[in-house]
Amino acid sequence: MDSPASFTEGEVYQKDFDPVVYLETYYSLSSSHCQGNEILEWTLRSLFKIFFSDGVKGDILIDIGSGPSIYQLLSASENFKEIIASDYTDRNRQELEKWLKNEPGAFDWTPVVKYVCELERDREKWAEKEEKLRKKVKQVLKCDVTKSNILDPVSLPQADCLLSTLCLEAACKDLNSYCAALTNISSLLKPGGQRRFSCLYLERESVEEALREAGYDIQHLEVIPISSENALSDFGAVLSLVACKQPA
């Protein structure tokens, strides 16, 4: 998986990343974007397995680079008392807040929430699940994974779990910056705590090596090759993993 020809810096996301176009392209489960659906459904099943079946749980979960999305928090919301979402761009954080506050014009996550409820064998309770998630997300913070304190100027108690979907691969221009970002985000996590992230543009071996070097034991790793021909992204696979931070 090669580096993209021209790396999109955080400031480009701030200026040009349109949360509404992004959500409608990738997260309208009922739309005709079959490939988007395939990835989303796979990711939801993977998150369901990690949080619901395997029981990754604790008090605080921090989601890094949430974008305008909530799908990644649905299964996790059952297992944590408090969730903190974060993203680099103002518009993404505003779009996310719009859904959390149930404001008019917020993206309709209902088909996605129902899909997860079906996985959890509780499809009828989708409205309850939405409300539960809204209550659990306590803050939506600015974050920059290239900084050593990624939530600067905010500092938080160390979390039990870090979750990141499709962010580090977007935010890092090469393997060195990816490793540095892993170290940066690690300061937010208690030793023994667990993290999960999906990955683009990296060889499986590089991800394994980067995690080992950052002090993690990998517990679960799965890759699905996807041939992407759409215009908004150019990835070749999606990777899901759970790793445990070793004691200092």
Ligand SMILES: C[S@@+](CC[C@H](N)C(=O)[O-])C[C@H]1O[C@@H](n2cnc3c(N)ncnc32)[C@H](O)[C@@H]1O
């Ligand atoms: C492909 S989106 C993924 C959003 C969401 N997690 C999801 O699964 O749909 C990539 C995200 O990375 C964020 N991002 C880009 N550069 C970043 C940086 N330096 N630090 C933190 N987030 C960054 C963008 O704002 C964007 O929301």
